[in-house]
Amino acid sequence: MANLVKTEDETMLADAARGFLDKSAPVKAFRDLRDAGQTHDAKMWKEMADMGWAGVLVPESAGGSDMGHAAAGVLAHEMGKTLVVSPFLSTAVIAASALRNVSDARAEAALASIASGDVTYALAVDETAKFNPEGTSMVATREGNGFRLSGKKTFVVDGGLADRLLVLAKTDDGLTLFDIPANRDGITRNAQNMIDARDSARIDFENVEATGDDVLGQVDSAMSILKPALEAGQAALAAEMAGLSAGAFGMTIAYLKERKQFGTVIGNFQALQHRAAHLWCEIEVTASAILNAGRMLDDDPDNATMAVSLAKARATSTAQLAVQEGVQMHGGIGMTDAYDIGFYMKRARVGAEWLGDYGYHAGQVAKHRGF
Amino acid sequence: MQSNQELEGFRAELRDWLEANCPAEMRGGEPSEASVCWGGKNFQFESDAQRVWMERAAAKGYTVPTWPVEYGGAGLTRTQEKIFKEEMDRIEARNPLQSFGIWMLGPALLHFGSHEQKLHYLPPIARGEIRWCQGYSEPGAGSDLASVQTRGEDKGDHWLVNGQKIWTSYADKADWIFALVRTDREAPKHKGISFLLIDMEDAGVETRPIKLISGASVFCETFFTDVKVPKHQIVGEENRGWDVAKYLLTHEREMISGGGQGLSGGRALGAVLNESMEDGREMDTTLRAAAMRCEVDALSIGLTLERYKDQAEAGSGAGDASAMLKYMGTELNKQRHELLMSAGGSDALEWDGPLGNRPADWLRTKANSIEGGTSEVMLSIVSRRVLGLGA
Numbered sequence: 001m002a003n004l005v006k007t008e009d010e011t012m013l014a015d016a017a018r019g020f021l022d023k024s025a026p027v028k029a030f031r032d033l034r035d036a037g038q039t040h041d042a043k044m045w046k047e048m049a050d051m052g053w054a055g056v057l058v059p060e061s062a063g064g065s066d067m068g069h070a071a072a073g074v075l076a077h078e079m080g081k082t083l084v085v086s087p088f089l090s091t092a093v094i095a096a097s098a099l100r101n102v103s104d105a106r107a108e109a110a111l112a113s114i115a116s117g118d119v120t121y122a123l124a125v126d127e128t129a130k131f132n133p134e135g136t137s138m139v140a141t142r143e144g145n146g147f148r149l150s151g152k153k154t155f156v157v158d159g160g161l162a163d164r165l166l167v168l169a170k171t172d173d174g175l176t177l178f179d180i181p182a183n184r185d186g187i188t189r190n191a192q193n194m195i196d197a198r199d200s201a202r203i204d205f206e207n208v209e210a211t212g213d214d215v216l217g218q219v220d221s222a223m224s225i226l227k228p229a230l231e232a233g234q235a236a237l238a239a240e241m242a243g244l245s246a247g248a249f250g251m252t253i254a255y256l257k258e259r260k261q262f263g264t265v266i267g268n269f270q271a272l273q274h275r276a277a278h279l280w281c282e283i284e285v286t287a288s289a290i291l292n293a294g295r296m297l298d299d300d301p302d303n304a305t306m307a308v309s310l311a312k313a314r315a316t317s318t319a320q321l322a323v324q325e326g327v328q329m330h331g332g333i334g335m336t337d338a339y340d341i342g343f344y345m346k347r348a349r350v351g352a353e354w355l356g357d358y359g360y361h362a363g364q365v366a367k368h369r370g371f
Numbered sequence: 372m373q374s375n376q377e378l379e380g381f382r383a384e385l386r387d388w389l390e391a392n393c394p395a396e397m398r399g400g401e402p403s404e405a406s407v408c409w410g411g412k413n414f415q416f417e418s419d420a421q422r423v424w425m426e427r428a429a430a431k432g433y434t435v436p437t438w439p440v441e442y443g444g445a446g447l448t449r450t451q452e453k454i455f456k457e458e459m460d461r462i463e464a465r466n467p468l469q470s471f472g473i474w475m476l477g478p479a480l481l482h483f484g485s486h487e488q489k490l491h492y493l494p495p496i497a498r499g500e501i502r503w504c505q506g507y508s509e510p511g512a513g514s515d516l517a518s519v520q521t522r523g524e525d526k527g528d529h530w531l532v533n534g535q536k537i538w539t540s541y542a543d544k545a546d547w548i549f550a551l552v553r554t555d556r557e558a559p560k561h562k563g564i565s566f567l568l569i570d571m572e573d574a575g576v577e578t579r580p581i582k583l584i585s586g587a588s589v590f591c592e593t594f595f596t597d598v599k600v601p602k603h604q605i606v607g608e609e610n611r612g613w614d615v616a617k618y619l620l621t622h623e624r625e626m627i628s629g630g631g632q633g634l635s636g637g638r639a640l641g642a643v644l645n646e647s648m649e650d651g652r653e654m655d656t657t658l659r660a661a662a663m664r665c666e667v668d669a670l671s672i673g674l675t676l677e678r679y680k681d682q683a684e685a686g687s688g689a690g691d692a693s694a695m696l697k698y699m700g701t702e703l704n705k706q707r708h709e710l711l712m713s714a715g716g717s718d719a720l721e722w723d724g725p726l727g728n729r730p731a732d733w734l735r736t737k738a739n740s741i742e743g744g745t746s747e748v749m750l751s752i753v754s755r756r757v758l759g760l761g762a
Contacts, residue, residue, distance in 0.1 A: 004678035005685050253758055268761050273754035280753055281695045288674035313667045362663040369666055371641030371654075 002295035004288060010074050013067070017078040020051065025084040027247075027340045030197075033085055039191075039199035040161050045086055049117025053088065057096040057232065062111040064096075069232060070294030073239035077290070080243025081250075083343055085198055087120040090158040093236040095121035098166060098177065098229035102217050110164075110179065122162035122182070123233070124153040124203055125226075131356040133168060133175075133226065140169035140176055140210065147171070147215075149178065149186075149208040157354060159201035160191040166216070166229075167205070174220035178210050185209070196343075196350040228301060231308045234355045235293040238308075238315035241351045242290050245283050245315075245322035248344040252276065252326045259331075272329060279325050286311075286318040309356075309364035316358045319348040373450065382454050389458055392427045394420035399463045404587075404735055405728055408468050411502025412546050428467035429498045435473055438481070442489050443497025449684040453677075463638070471540070472496035472503040474626040476549050479566075479619040483607040492568070505623075506536040506550030506569070506593060507616070514748050516551075517560045517613060521595060523552040523567065530554065530567065532575075532598040538742070542578040542591035545571055549619075550595075555610050566612035568604040569595075585734035586722060621693040623743045625676065628693075628700025640665050640707055644714040647726060654714065661710055665703065672699050691756040698749035701739035708733040 006014075024044060033041060048054055056072045058064020072093050079088060096114050099107045113119035125133050138151030149169055159165065159182070167178045182189065186208035192200045217225040256267035256276060266272055293311035296304035323345035327334040334341045352358065373381075397420055406417065408425050416422040428434050431445060436455050438444025447455060459466075477496055480489055495501040512519045521534025532552055542548065548569050555563030569576065575598035580588035607615045641662040644654055654662065676696060711719070712733050718725045719733075740746040754760045 003681050004674065005681045253760070256760060270751070270761075273758075273760045274747065274750040276758055276760060277750040277753035278698075280758060281699050284692065284695055285668070285671045285675045285699055288678045289671040291678070292674050310667060310670055314671050317667075359660075362660075362667050365667055365670065366639075366641055366659075366663045369639035369641060369670075371639055371645055371659075371662065 002292065002299055004291050004295070006074075006291070010070060013071055014074050014078055016051075017053075017075055018081075020047075021078055021082055021084055025079075025082055027082050027343065030083045030085055030343065031340070034197040039085065039197070040087070040158075041085060045120070046117045048086060048088070049115065054092045054117045055096075055111075055115030056092055057100065058092075058111045058115040059100070062108050062115060064111065064115040068294075069235060069297035070291070072232070072236050073290060073294040076236040076240040077243035077246075080240035080245075081247035083244070083247070083347055087122075087158045087162065089233055089236055089240065090123060090162065091119075091121045094123050094229050094233040095164075095166060097232035098216060098225050099179075101225045101228055106213065107216070119164060120158065120162045121164050121166060122156050122159035122201075123229070124156045124159060124165050124167045125230075126155045127151070127153060129154075131353070131360055133223075133230070136168050136170055136175055138167075138169045138205065140171050140178065142172065143209075146209060146211040147176075147178075149205045149210055151205050153203045153205070155192075155354070156201045156203050158199045159203055160189055160199045162199075165203070168222055168226065171220050175222040175226075176219050177216040177222035177226050178214050179216045180208070180210055180214050194350065195346040197346075198350070200350075227305075230355060231301075231304055232297060234312045234361075235290075235297055235304075235308045237351060237355055238293060238311040239290050241315040241319040241348065242283070242286055244344055244348055244351065245286070245319045248319075248322045248326040248341060248348075249276075249279060249283060251341055251344075252279075252322075252329050255330055266329075275325055275329065279322060282318045282321055286314040289314040306365055306368035309361040309368075312356060313358050313361035313365060316352045316361070320352060323348045373448065378450060378454065381451055382458065385455065385458050386461075388431070389462060389464060392424075393462060393464045394424055396420040397424045397465045397467075404589075404732055406465065408466070408499070409470055409502055409541070409544070410468050410499025411470075411544060412500070413544060414499070414502065424465070425467045425499050432497065434468040434499065435477065435497045438477065438493065438497065442481070442493035443495075449680060452680075468499045470496065470499070470502055471505055471545075472501065475505060475619050475623050476503050478622045479549075479615050480606060482618055483566075483615050488606065501546045502541070502544060504539050504542045504545035504548050504571075504591075504593075506539055506542075506548045508538040509535060510537050514745055516616070516744075517564065519551050519553055519564060521550065521552050522556065523554045523565060523600065525554065526599075529599045529601050530565075532567070532569070532595045532600050534595050536593045536595075537581075537590075539578065539591045539593040540589055540742075542571070542593045543580050543588075547571060548576075548593065549606070551612055551616055552600075554612075558610060561613045563610055564612040564616065565609050566606045566615040567600050568606065569598065569600055573598050573600075575599075583734070584737070585731040587731060587735070589735070620743065624693040624697035624749075625679075627739060627743045628672070628676065628696040628698075640669065640710065644710060647711070647714050652716075658710065658713055661706075665707055665710060668699075668703050669707070672696070672703060675699075691752055694744070694749040694752040695757075697743060698740075698746050698753075701736075702746060704739050705736050708736045 052065030053075055055064030056067045060066050091114055099111050140147040140149050162182055165180055165182050168175055186206045188204040190202045194200045256272060257265055259266050289311040293307045296307040326341045327345060330341050333339050408421050433445055435444040436447045437452050440446045480492055509519050523530035523532045548571055550567050550569055551564050552567050553563050554565040575596040578591045578593040581590045582588050644662055715726045715729055719729045
């Protein structure tokens with residue numbers, strides 16, 4: 001079993017990230033972005049790329065910083081704390097992990113374009129309201145040396161603005177993953193008006209052309225590439241949600257120490273103390289599952305499925321508890337849009353659904369544990 | 372740091388040793404209160420295999436793998452300990468010996484005891500020869516433990532101890548007791564307590580079992596009437612026993628939170644539930660969902676126990692966080708046994724029925740969130756010391 005203490009490098013990375021984000025991306029920055037109707041901050045993404053964040057999983061040979069999955073989790077955690085909006089998960093974690101599992105010159109070039117911050121990606125997998133990649137019904141029909149893609153995708157996170165799409169579709173004897181530009185003829189993107197005020201799109205594909213070169217890896221065997229990409233994304237999303245929990249919890253504790261009722265700060269009331277203490281316990285337990293998932297992806301990626309699902313399941317339940325308790329302990333002010341805690345609640349709900357909900361991942365854990 | 376090659380060598384050797392020395396009867400099966408090997412002068416082994424397993428493990432120091440060799444352990448490093456645990460789990464080996472001496476007194480002695488005390492008291496614990504019990508709670512000192520009234524009068528070369536302890540688990544089967552005794556009645560309550568080691572065979576020590584809701588009599592009340600305790604049987608300094616008591620409590624809490632109840636590496640609750648339905652039923656969706664949630668939480672709490680051990684190795688102990696582990700682990704364990712009862716249906720309603728002692732084990736777990744500090748006390752510790760809430 002891997003060592004579950006943060007390394008010195010990881011602690012330094014977290015501190016550096018926090019320093020940057022407190023200055024460039026406090027919750028206020030998210031609020032401003034939302035109020036302006038924006039879902040992407042191109043300038044900040046470029047800065048993140050310059051710091052090596054976009055290339056966190058890109059090999060050094062392609063210009064990446066290649067820090068690994070635990071480090072990606074550290075960055076996602078810090079971003080989660082202040083609800084930072086960026087294509088980090090879609091591009092730097094999911095797309096980079098997929099491309100890394102393909103060894104050809106085109107993938108190498110694509111990885112370089114991710115690391116430099118020039119190209120963003122979105123993963124187009126979901127077709128129904130629940131995550132179920134194996135149930136994909138979108139079809140890629142053979143035509144000459146290439147394919148024609150027709151069908152609908154939904155909840156394509158970062159799909160409204162991404163430069164490229166990773167699209168999962170059914171081929172003759174299995175599923176195939178395509179890497180195509182988002183502006184190709186026949187693609188219609190409809191931005192969704194999401195509760196977390198971030199980029200997500202429903203995307204229609206009508207007879208969209210894909211060449212053999214657009215196929216990532218082998219035809220009919222998408223999962224050998226998609227599975228590690230999904231697991232990387234799930235682990236980093238879990239880390240983001242753990243950061244979100246910590247952010248909501250920090251706000252709540254501060255409020256308990258400041259708000260006065262009945263002539264005293266409300267943190268003196270045992271009913272609230274015990275709610276807060278219970279929440280801290282849950283956060284602490286979840287932190288172990290998150291760190292373990294990062295370590296497994298770095299050390300033993302072929303056997304990381306259960307660790308990743310454990311992390312995503314725990315992160316989901318903990319984040320939901322953190323935001324519900326956060327709003328409850330804030331009382332009336334927590335219901336106002338002017339106060340930040342509600343942002344955490346809405347992001348937690350989106351994170352809970354993305355890449356598999358609690359039931360999906362708890363089911364994976366049960367399967368691996370033999371029931 | 373050992374090289375990977377050395378560690379793999381250790382694993383291979385250990386695997387061979389386990390294969391050759393762990394009897395088949397000591398592998399597999401859901402551990403229950405009844406199958407625990409406690410050791411001690413009067414212990415009745417349930418089988419030869421149980422006795423042989425304890426003795427062989429003790430000879431290698433594997434009853435207390437991380438204790439130093441000179442005190443009866445195997446002196447394993449943290450990494451070796453992980454391998455030890457993995458290999459034990461791999462063959463579902465039962466714990467060869469469990470006791471309050473191993474879980475509680477041992478760590479306290481290793482930390483606060485003199486070299487002579489360690490040499491004198493630890494090896495018999497490791498060999499399963501002396502069984503210890505805990506003399507903490509009193510009728511008037513439960514959650515408010517520091518208000519203990521059992522008193523020790525200074526008589527020069529010994530203390531004269533008088534008073535009553537309660538909830539002294541297995542005191543009727545124990546050989547020695549470690550007890551909190553008030554040796555200064557004028558001082559503030561935390562500052563007048565000493566940590567004394569007392570032979571249960573001494574004149575004036577009397578113990579009576581208390582019948583519990585499980586039908587068992589695990590808990591006892593223990594009376595001290597003019598018991599002479601030699602001065603050298605104190606751990607730590609006079610009137611500083613609360614420091615020892617608290618340190619021991621953090622170990623007690625970690626022990627109760629894990630409790631060998633399959634929190635990490637052990638068998639999945641869902642698998643146990645499935646097996647227990649001998650009449651071909653399957654888990655309904657409600658039970659299955661609850662079992663899945665239990666499994667997710669159990670694995671994560673298990674990882675947290677490991678994480679704190681890793682941190683301790685790196686120099687920062689669990690400290691107040693042991694309250695968190697205790698709270699989370701015991702609440703989960705209660706939940707686990709509720710599900711075991713539910714899966715068993717009416718088969719689980721009989722004492723010693725088709726599912727054995729399941730109802731007794733279920734009722735036993737209700738004490739988990741009381742013993743060693745209640746869940747509410749744990750939450751108060753977290754909110755005060757970790758979160759800085761309240762006065």
